[in-house]
Amino acid sequence: MHRYKLTLEYDGTSFAGWQRQDNLLTVQEALETAFTKFCGCDIKVHGAGRTDAGVHATGQVAHVDLPKIYEPFVIGQALGFYLETLPISVIHVEPVALDFHARFSATSRTYRYLIINRYAPLVFQKKRVWHVHGQSLDAVKMHEAAQVLVGHHDFTSFRAQLCQAKSPEKTLDLLTVERKGELIEIHAKARSFLHHQVRNFVGTLKLVGAGKLSVDDVKNILAAKDRTKAGPTAPAEGLYLINVGYN
Incomplete structure (x- = not known):
């Protein structure tokens, strides 16, 4: 597996928060659905902060493990395509070591x-x-x-x-x-x-x-x-x- 760090921004108005919930649209679900369409397999997205319903982000961080190596630009472009109807933007993608964790490796949140x-x-x-x-x-x-x-x-x-x-x-x-x-x-x-x-x-x-x-x-x-x-x-x-x- 190959791990990638994502920096995200989103308008939280349309979402029931970050964390996946039954029968409610969340940022995590939207990203996981986009990655599944891109990779053809189920992908789990791990976020640094579990923002509540209605809360926005200009610097949220997440990480994903993908089954093969992709150029960061390709990942960003693909997610932009699959998320184009939703107020989410992946503003930066970079490969990271497998011991990086968006939530547990974080030393500060602002x-x-x-x-x-x-x-x-x-x-x-x-x-x-x-x-x-x-x-x-x-x-x-x-x-x-x-x-x-x-x-x-x-x-x-x-x-x-x-x-x-x-x-x-x-x-x-x-x-x-x-x-x-x-x-x-x-x-x-x-x-x-x-x-x-x-x-x-x-x-x-x-x-x-x-x-x-x-x-x-x-x-x-x-x-x-x-x-x-x-x-x-x-x-x-x-x-x-x-x-x-x-x-």
Whole structure:
């Protein structure tokens, strides 16, 4: 077998997430179907991040094992042909060693969350950002509160109830908030994340930006280790997996 690393981008609006599910279209299923048509045999695609329904990617990474050697350009062209009706693009293909694993070899994952903070309705950005209207968010306060969460912590307060991780403890390397006009960008980087962790961060930070929570409140929420104390889960459409790092 011959292993290939794929770098992907996709619009998550049309998919029920990354992971294959019965009777629902997922990114993994779409890719596996395309590879099966290309190779003439069943192919398993392994992703670096199991993005949820509605979550997008500009830098998702996956790997596949193929029965013969192909030029990377040929693989990319074939997948482009078989995926042409779906919002998925294979932007880079390269051969890798058999011990490379898209998920388990990853040393970091970086997500971007986008908020449009304005009164006017959205046209082009619908389903690609969280539209927060009716209140102006203080991105400086949001960034200050975000720094409370950086480092190694028990993130039970920001963990989805159905999270399957063995431990709520994670090390958050970076969490930043920056306003650019009406756009607020939030970046989060860690080796791995709990289920809904980034979206739960954003939901809480939005309350800080709206003046409903203080920086000290966020400290108390983190210390409480209680999901009910934190803010709501932010909508999926504002979240993007933008980079997966490897040593």
